[in-house]
Amino acid sequence: MVSGIPPFERFYECHKGEVLAFLRRRAGRDRADDLFQETFLRALRAYGRLEHGEHLRAWVLTIAANALVDAARRERPTAELAFEPAGEDERPAVEELAPLTDDLPPKERAAVVLRYGYDLDYDTIAAALGSNEQAARQAASAGVRRLRKEKEQR
Amino acid sequence: MTAVPTVLDQRFRTAAAASGELDVAFDVLDDTPVGRLLVGVSDRGLCRVGFDPEPEAELERLARLFGPRVLRSPKALDRVHTELDQYFTGRRHAFDLELDLRATPGFHRRVLVELSRVEYGHTTTYGALAAQVGAPRAARAVGTVMNRNPLPIVLPCHRVVGANGSLTGYGGGLDRKEWLLRLEGALL
Numbered sequence: 001m002v003s004g005i006p007p008f009e010r011f012y013e014c015h016k017g018e019v020l021a022f023l024r025r026r027a028g029r030d031r032a033d034d035l036f037q038e039t040f041l042r043a044l045r046a047y048g049r050l051e052h053g054e055h056l057r058a059w060v061l062t063i064a065a066n067a068l069v070d071a072a073r074r075e076r077p078t079a080e081l082a083f084e085p086a087g088e089d090e091r092p093a094v095e096e097l098a099p100l101t102d103d104l105p106p107k108e109r110a111a112v113v114l115r116y117g118y119d120l121d122y123d124t125i126a127a128a129l130g131s132n133e134q135a136a137r138q139a140a141s142a143g144v145r146r147l148r149k150e151k152e153q154r
Numbered sequence: 155m156t157a158v159p160t161v162l163d164q165r166f167r168t169a170a171a172a173s174g175e176l177d178v179a180f181d182v183l184d185d186t187p188v189g190r191l192l193v194g195v196s197d198r199g200l201c202r203v204g205f206d207p208e209p210e211a212e213l214e215r216l217a218r219l220f221g222p223r224v225l226r227s228p229k230a231l232d233r234v235h236t237e238l239d240q241y242f243t244g245r246r247h248a249f250d251l252e253l254d255l256r257a258t259p260g261f262h263r264r265v266l267v268e269l270s271r272v273e274y275g276h277t278t279t280y281g282a283l284a285a286q287v288g289a290p291r292a293a294r295a296v297g298t299v300m301n302r303n304p305l306p307i308v309l310p311c312h313r314v315v316g317a318n319g320s321l322t323g324y325g326g327g328l329d330r331k332e333w334l335l336r337l338e339g340a341l342l
Binding site: 005006007008009010012016017018020021024033036037040041044045047048050 | 163
């Protein structure tokens with residue numbers, strides 16, 4: 001087994017309840033059902049590329065959050081959407097990052113939080129964002145640049 | 155914690171197998187005549203039949219051998235389930251399933267391929283099987299291969315007995331070996 005990545009069955013059993021609860025809170029019962037399947041299919045597609053088994057909860061909740069954003073965008077293409085960092089556990093780095101990144105566009109915020117809060121590699125972040133490694137890298141650095149600029153302006 | 159409705163859970167498990175993204179889809183058959191069986195299929199074919207499965211250990215093993223995307227998905231095993239049912243009720247004498255032996259090393263695989271030629275209702279001996287793979291002195295090694303057979307029942311290691319006709323041993327326990335041989339009419 002690759003460095004502590006659990007069999008998908010265990011990952012799914014471990015997180016499915018929380019993912020569904022999260023989606024229901026945010027999207028209502030009916031839409032949550034479709035997004036539930038979408039979330040875990042995305043996770044499954046990316047699972048083979050994971051390099052370690054850490055922070056899988058944050059990872060899958062980020063995938064869920066992005067599935068929500070994508071679905072809402074399909075319905076209301078012009079709407080402004082906020083990315084809520086999913087699965088803030090007791091990690092101080094993330095707690096500090098979350099408010100700082102409030103104003104970033106959703107993908108950039110997700111990339112920054114996953115990269116600098118959870119220390120995930122870009123391949124894993126790309127999987128969560130449904131994009132490729134290069135795009136994830138660009139989203140994170142664009143996010144950081146934007147944060148720097150905001151800080152200078154303050 | 156939110157309980158995931160069964161319908162939703164099953165729908166995802168079926169969709170996951172249909173997506174072609176699983177390394178192994180498995181199921182646990184709770185009440186076969188030989189007890190609980192875990193069965194697994196990869197994209198290449200049947201890759202696991204296990205007696206009395208300890209799920210955690212089995213999943214780790216499948217993940218190690220075939221990749222981490224291992225998920226219970228009963229629908230993906232419909233055909234295996236059907237063929238086993240037919241076999242257990244005497245309506246099927248040969249399995250018509252693709253087999254995935256990629257995790258089985260060379261000598262073991264050669265012996266298992268030879269084993270697959272032993273027909274329903276017939277028996278052979280460890281020594282005879284050894285001779286057939288060109289290693290006549292390797293009866294004991296053949297015993298080890300039988301003991302580690304990843305696909306018991308389908309690859310019929312129950313049809314291999316000692317030179318004196320005694321049942322000798324079986325990875326799933328001698329009771330099961332006896333039951334399978336009686337089913338096939340090889341034991342009276």
